[in-house]
Structure formats: structure tokens, C-alpha cells
Amino acid sequence: MHHPARAHLVGALVRACLPLVARVVTDPDPSGIRSPLRTAKRAWAAVGEGATHHLVIQDDALLCADFAAQVMAAVAARPRHVVALYSDWNSPQNSYLVRRAAAAGAAWAPLSRTDWAPAVALLMPADRARELARYLAPIPDEVIDDDEMIARFCREWRLPMLAAVPHLVEKGNVESLTAHEDLYHATVFAGRNPPPTVHWARDSAQDAALAAGFERADPWEHMVELRGSRCYLRFTRPRTKEPAGHEYGWYWHDWAPLIGIDPRVVPGQGVRAEVWAAGYMLGADTLEIDRADWLRPALNTWVESGLRPADRSRFGPEGRAELTEACLEGFSVRRAADVAV
Incomplete structure (x- = not known):
């Protein structure tokens, strides 16, 4: 999901996705009120024909090395979950849950149902992505915050959300388009040295044990x-x-x-x-x-x-x-x- 003010970033991001073929969904009203939700509606509706999963990445994202192979291995390991490839380093609840999972040596961190969704890079099964697009469509663009609306959708549909540990995506040092003044970075980024792809196939019983600790x-x-x-x-x-x-x-x-x-x-x-x-x-x-x-x-x-x-x-x-x-x-x-x- 892309705003024309960041046109200089898109080419490198698309190339970093290869051999996965990224499609650019551009803000339909870039001169209007700054609203990630406006573009998110279209990005989540752009599910490819025949796709099993749908990944939406914001245009200020930085991807880890070997990104496509890592994503494919992560999808294969947790095919039914909403998967966050990023979480913010000081989000109220999720950042701690990710650190707690990292401390346990886990590959996956079950996330909070009440914190906002890490929308910088979020992946869903294709049918869930279509349902999310229908859910977002009637919400006024002036609501602005797609992350809060996605979190609400996941709560109402009772969809479990996991964060990949380490994260496959970092947030670039780019000025916010919505006047947020805080610094945003990943809680733990894989960077140039991601784990072997077998890392993502860790026993799912650990997911349940970690979730039980905060539910x-x-x-x-x-x-x-x-x-x-x-x-x-x-x-x-x-x-x-x-x-x-x-x-x-x-x-x-x-x-x-x-x-x-x-x-x-x-x-x-x-x-x-x-x-x-x-x-x-x-x-x-x-x-x-x-x-x-x-x-x-x-x-x-x-x-x-x-x-x-x-x-x-x-x-x-x-x-x-x-x-x-x-x-x-x-x-x-x-x-x-x-x-x-």
C-alpha cells in the first residue's frame, strides 16, 4: 500500500519481494486527508486470483534477507493464522509478548486481542483477507487508523494472530504521513541474518503455552x-x-x-x-x-x-x-x- 509521496521507495521494496511478485496499490486520493485506512481498504481487497494467502506491506517497510523464502516457510508452518511480520518496539502489549517469546526461544509470539494490529506487514489466508476487505469498506476514511480497525475485525471474528520471531520486516526511517512523532522500529528484526527456514516449523504447542500466559x-x-x-x-x-x-x-x-x-x-x-x-x-x-x-x-x-x-x-x-x-x-x-x- 503506497502513497505517491514515497515514490522513491517503491522500486526497491518490489525488488526485495522477488521472486514473489508484488503489486502496488496506490492511495486513490493522495491530496486528501492522510488516511492509511483509505488505501488499506483497497490493498486488502486486491487478493490475487487463486491465491491461498494475502500479504499487505506498507511502502516504508524494509525487508530481511531472503525474504520470499522466509515468508513461504512461515506460511507453510502456520497456514491458518493471521501472521504479523512486524510489531512495533514499544507497542503497549505486543512488544512485550514478542520479547517474552524471544526469551523462550520461540519462533512465534501469540499477540494481544486488544492491542492494535501490526499493519506494517500483515498476512492472512486469502478468504480472511477478502472478509477483512468487506469489513473495512463501509468504515469512513476519516477514521484513519487501519491498525485499530483490523484489530477489531480479528477480535470479532476470533482470529488468532501470531508475530514471527524474529520479524521479517523493519520500518524505515521515513517521516510519518499521519503526523505521528514517535520513532517506530521492529521489536526484533531478522535483518541480514534470518534464521534457517526450518525455524518456522517449531511445535505449535509452544504457541498455546505462550498464549495461556496472558489469557x-x-x-x-x-x-x-x-x-x-x-x-x-x-x-x-x-x-x-x-x-x-x-x-x-x-x-x-x-x-x-x-x-x-x-x-x-x-x-x-x-x-x-x-x-x-x-x-x-x-x-x-x-x-x-x-x-x-x-x-x-x-x-x-x-x-x-x-x-x-x-x-x-x-x-x-x-x-x-x-x-x-x-x-x-x-x-x-x-x-x-x-x-x-
Whole structure:
């Protein structure tokens, strides 16, 4: 799905899809109100004749190496699911669920039913894509946000959504067309070194085990969040219909005992202690580990997305790398304690 203001990006993106043949669906009213939904309606309706699956990619996407082979292997492994090839590095719930899956060495992360859909690169079985197109068609373009409408569709149709871990798509450093000022990047991107294609054929029982960890509908269901250089617990408060993206957070030190964490185990103070605590609580929430090859990259984006701009500048690249190691240290300390028990 393409806006003419990004004409310089389309050729490279189409070539990166080869040997898959990409078709460009252009915004039908590029001078009108900026509305991803307007173009998404047409992109989701453009299912190829005889296709089994339909993939919609936004025009500011960057694709991993060997993209087509990776996509085909992913489809073969999870043919009935809605598959996200990208999730944003600080989305309220999904970014944590992806990191939790990466920590467990999983190839797939079951995503939240209430967070917005990662629409940068999303794949569906062809019949579901057609149903989505019919669902989106009557919604006014002024609603703008295709990701929220797609999430609503998946909830209403009870379609399970998985994110590929690592992601096959990154978001390029391109100015937003809808006035969003935040930086957007993938939670964990495969980049130039994607996994062997057999990676995607991991046992589907792990999907169910990971999903069960955040669909318990108990009062202490939570995500761990790094935001503004502080660590928070984001209690999902199931059944309350509380918006996934609200800005309210529960500071970890005050509320950690509710999830069985003694805050006194966290050494020191300041930003290092905040990221150490985040890693420790992720470790407490992680299933048995099976070669967590993508954990460090996932923690790195956690730190990068979670720091205040002033702290990003103050620490610099080396300092931020040390913070990633502190987050990994907290994770490892907790996992070692669990193994010892």
C-alpha cells in the first residue's frame, strides 16, 4: 500500500519481494486527508486470483534477507493464522509478548486481542483477507487508523494472530504521513541474518503455552514496560475494556509484590536498576528456554525504545549497550534462581 509521496521507495521494496511478485496499490486520493485506512481498504481487497494467502506491506517497510523464502516457510508452518511480520518496539502489549517469546526461544509470539494490529506487514489466508476487505469498506476514511480497525475485525471474528520471531520486516526511517512523532522500529528484526527456514516449523504447542500466559483473565495479568527511562507493570485488567494504549503505568517497585517479586532483589538505583528490574521480571514470566537466539536483540530494542531522549544522548551507544547487558543480567539472575529452585 503506497502513497505517491514515497515514490522513491517503491522500486526497491518490489525488488526485495522477488521472486514473489508484488503489486502496488496506490492511495486513490493522495491530496486528501492522510488516511492509511483509505488505501488499506483497497490493498486488502486486491487478493490475487487463486491465491491461498494475502500479504499487505506498507511502502516504508524494509525487508530481511531472503525474504520470499522466509515468508513461504512461515506460511507453510502456520497456514491458518493471521501472521504479523512486524510489531512495533514499544507497542503497549505486543512488544512485550514478542520479547517474552524471544526469551523462550520461540519462533512465534501469540499477540494481544486488544492491542492494535501490526499493519506494517500483515498476512492472512486469502478468504480472511477478502472478509477483512468487506469489513473495512463501509468504515469512513476519516477514521484513519487501519491498525485499530483490523484489530477489531480479528477480535470479532476470533482470529488468532501470531508475530514471527524474529520479524521479517523493519520500518524505515521515513517521516510519518499521519503526523505521528514517535520513532517506530521492529521489536526484533531478522535483518541480514534470518534464521534457517526450518525455524518456522517449531511445535505449535509452544504457541498455546505462550498464549495461556496472558489469557488467564486473572487480576494480575500484566506486561512489563520500559518507558521514559522507568520500568512499569502494565496490568491488562481483563474484562474491563480498558484501552490497550492508555498512558497510565504502575511503577514496578511499588507493585512488584503483587506478581510475587521482591523489589529488594534489584541492585542499585537509577536507569541501570530500571532496566535490570525489567529483565528480572521478564525472566520471572518466561517459559522454559530453548536457545533464545533473539533475546539480546529484543532486549536491545527494549532499552533503545524505553529511554528518555535526554538519557539516550547521555549514555551514548556504548552506555546503551551496557544497559542492554544489565537487562540481560537481570533476566539471567531470575532464570538461574528459578532453575535452582
